[in-house]
Amino acid sequence: EPEVTQTPSHQVTQMGQEVILRCVPISNHLYFYWYRQILGQKVEFLVSFYNNEISEKSEIFDDQFSVERPDGSNFTLKIRSTKLEDSAMYFCAAAGDSASPQHFGDGTRLSIL
C-alpha cells in the first residue's frame, strides 16, 4: 500500500521557536489533513487542505499555525512560536476524495522544552 511519509519522526524544540513538520502524501491523493494527538488523548483535527487552500480548520488551528504545499509534493505544517502545550504527535493524512477514508503517516513526535 502506498505510504504517507512524515519527517522528522521526532522533533525537539525550545519554546518560542518555529517548527516545520513535513509530509509527503500519496501521489494521486488530493485531500490533505493535519491532526494532533496529545499523549493519552484523542486524535484532534487541525486542518484540511484541498486545491492549494485550506478548506476547513478547527479552533486549535490559530494564527500560530500555517500549512502550505510549496512544490506540489511536500505538505507542511508550520508552528510559528511553539508553546509547551504544542507537545504532541502530529499526523498527516491524505485521501483521494473528501468522502474516502484517510491514510495516515506514522507521525512526528514534537517535544517542546
Added chain:
Amino acid sequence: RKEVEQDPGPFNVPEGATVAFNCTYSNSASQSFFWYRQDCRKEPKLLMSVYSSGNEDGRFTAQLNRASQYISLLIRDSKLSDSATYLCVVSGGYQKVTFGIGTKLQVIP
C-alpha cells in the same frame, strides 16, 4: 453531548471471544463513518468503512444506525493481535473529521 462518543474501556476478553463496541455521534448530517485501529504510539490505521447496509470483513462486522446515530463494530474469534485501541471516526461533510476517544481492547491468552 460529545460529537463522537465511545466507551474508553478497557475491554479485557479471552482469546476466541466475541466483543462489540458502540459509538454514538451527535451530528445528524454526518456522511461518512469509519473504524480505525491504533496501536500504542502508532498512527491510526483504517480497519473498515461503515455503510448503512452493514458490512463485514472477515471476523469484523460494522453496522450503522442513522436513526439512532450509532455505529457498532463486532469482532469474532478475538486474536491476541487484535489488542489495540479502536477509533470511531465520523465525517461531517466537507472534510471535517471527528475522532472518538477510542475503545481499548486487550485480548488475553
